Amino acid sequence: MSSIFSKSVFGLSLVAALASPAVSGIAFDYGADKVRGVNLGGWLVLEPWITPSIFDSAGDAAVDEYTLCAALGADCRDVLSEHWNTFITQDDFSQIAAAGMNHVRIPVGYWALQHLDGDPYVDGQLDYLDAAIGWARAAGLKVVVDLHGAPGSQNGFDNSGKRGAIGWQQGDTVENTKIALQALAARYGGDTDVVTAIEALNEPSVPGGVNEDGLKQYYYDSWGVAREASQETTVILHDGFLPTESWNGFMSASTGVYYVMMDTHHYEVFDDGLLAMDATSHVSNACGFVNDHVLHSDKWTIVGEWTGAMTDCAKYLNGKGIGARWDGSYTGTAGFGSCDGKSVGNIDTLTTDDRTNIRQFIEGQLDAYEKGNGWLYWTWKTEGAPEWDMQMQLAGGVFPNPVTSRQFPGQC
Secondary structure (H helix, E strand, O other), X not given: OOOOOOOOOOOHHHHHHHOOOOOOOOOOOOOOOOEEEEEOOOOOOOOOOOOHHHHHOOOOOOOOHHHHHHHHHHHHHHHHHHHHHHHOOXXXXXXXXXXXXXXXXEEEEHHHOOOOOOOOOOOOHHHHHHXXXXXXXXXXXXXXXXXXXXXXXXXXXXXXXXXXXXXXXXXXXXXXXXXXXXXXXXXXXXXXXXXXXEEOOOOOOOOOOOOHHHHHHHHHHHHHHHHHHOOOOEEEEEOOOOOHHHHOOOOOHHHOOOOEEEEEEEOOOOOHHHHOOOHHHHHHHHHHHHHHOHHHOOOEXXXXXXOOOOOOOOOOOOOOOOOOOOOOOOOOOOOOOOOOOOOOOOHHHOOHHHHHHHHHHHHHHHHHXXXXXXXXXXXXXXXXXXXXXXXXXXXXXXXXXXXXXXXXXXXX
């Protein structure tokens, strides 16, 4: 597929010329209304920590969806089809809406849209994504369709489909990513009453080696791809793990590019200094993150992934076969305490203090992120990670239900 824009990444005048200001409007007013929602993580893109049983049954070599399907061979389709059929259903969408949310973000990998030579991945996810659009429509929810995994991996994380070295931007990986994105945009271009946004790429890691100028060109091209399919779809750009405000001036309204949103992710469990904080300090840190970065963005900005977790105890959270910083089983860490009840469990396996502290941290982050344009929690459902599982937390009084209620008001 040819590039929508054949120009340098700084050719703003050409973008302005191609952008049409005469649009009919989008089905969700991102400038006025707050995004309140949740990610359906681990459903159409598998992650070992969300569904460890699937990976345990496939042996030690299965550390991501790529190696899972390589290990399972012909059985992979049956295993994943069973998972897709049962992990998320229409009832989940009803529960999400009943808690007062208005959005779901649904990750999908490129392999759902195209098969590349040598890939062990299986397809079939799009039938479930189609169903999810219908379920969201019935529940009154909006959907962010998120391209979560790119050929070669854009970040080296298992959540990209393939753990290890970053191979995106090598060979024809970017062109193939655009082909996948074009297919997604075209498929749902007629569903803009529900699919109000499409995320060009989840978490491309500039610090990890992704070329920033190349990423900018891809983002320009993604905007063009989306506009070919629909004039009303918001295009979401992840900040690439750079300060959100560092993208100011890029694809901004002043350059003639419309309906663009920034997505930034905020976790406080992957660093020893953050893990050492108490709940009040965690809240203060999240509030500072918004004040220092989100509120200085020149685009709509959401915190598209975040969690109530204050430990990295969830089984396989750092990767299958890798331990936790919290209990010192992660190489090179001294540890902070026990992971009992946090690695695998439910709300009842958390202590009373843990439940109270997680609720305080969640509420502080809700207040912080609604100072911007809103939030999407990670994640809706797990097999047993109580610090991360919103469905479990809502039922157990750890996540506010409805999401606008507060036991710890005014923290930011």
